[in-house]
Amino acid sequence: MESTIVCLAGIPLQIDFLDSQAKKYFDSYLDLTSKPLARIGLSQEEFKIFRTCYDKKLPDHYVEYCELVSKASTALLPYGRCIFHSTAFLWEDKAYLFTAPSGTGKTTQYLHWKYLYRDKVSILNGDKPILELTPTGEFYIHSSPWKGKEGFGRNTSAPLAGIVFLEQGYKNSIRLLHPQEIVLPFLYQFLIDAQTIEELRMLLRMEEAVLLHIPIWKLTNLGDVASARLCHDTIKQYQTNRSKFL
């Protein structure tokens, strides 16, 4: 069994691979000098179960890479970090997340922003960034090796400034959500393999902290450029108003 050490959101983790070819997906995150704080890997039994959920044409090393995500996320949880299913991008030195169930249009929304705002926005991670809650109550977004099918991402971090929950609809509209409205759907966006009650407690504490301190909008949209403009202008207005009171 081949192993390596990677650094995810500042935490060194040892990964034990069943298929040594899976190691290549983690090349940009190697950290061979640090002592790992946790160790992750799939058992043969787990792999056999997960394998049945994937297309037979996909190679084993790719399946292993995909399934390591929730293992990594759970290992990061005691360190105040968790992988969050979303598209993370940078705008005015802050990170924003588009989140939604798969196939709702997270990447499409980002591409519309890129088309409209060019160099003012850049991708941080296309599918599974790491959300960090620091001991002082600040939130950061870090990239991860899981960048989605488009492979969007670069190994960097930024403070989290807002989250947009996407929903497909017949017209474009956006509104700021009350935390209570989104407790359950938001929980499903944290990618975790909680084996214990204590891990669930840590997760829920993190969820509550995000819901109470980060503005979250619901963007119902047609998947068009106009929805991106509406989203941009709404957030811009919010941040401008907010800065007046700080």
Next chain:
Amino acid sequence: MKLNLAARKGILLEKVCGKYLLVATRMEHEYCPYGSLLNETAAYYWNVLCETQDVEEIVSRAAVHFNVPQELVRLDFLRFVECMKEQGYLYESGLE
């Protein structure tokens, strides 16, 4: 009357932003949903059910807690139990 049902071990009930959230650990995913929202009454029933399976005791405690007649609580509680059993959060304790 004692319920022949028990709450699954890997389930956590927590209040998140004022909402009661029932969440399951991975080993329970094949039996029940990962997460569900409960109202305040259901959350109360769940907590008491984790302490005792004695229906009369639960009903009398809930009747005092919510200040409503026992007959009303009994109906409501049994509906709750049926719903939780259907969702898999409760299992027939004699079977596992």
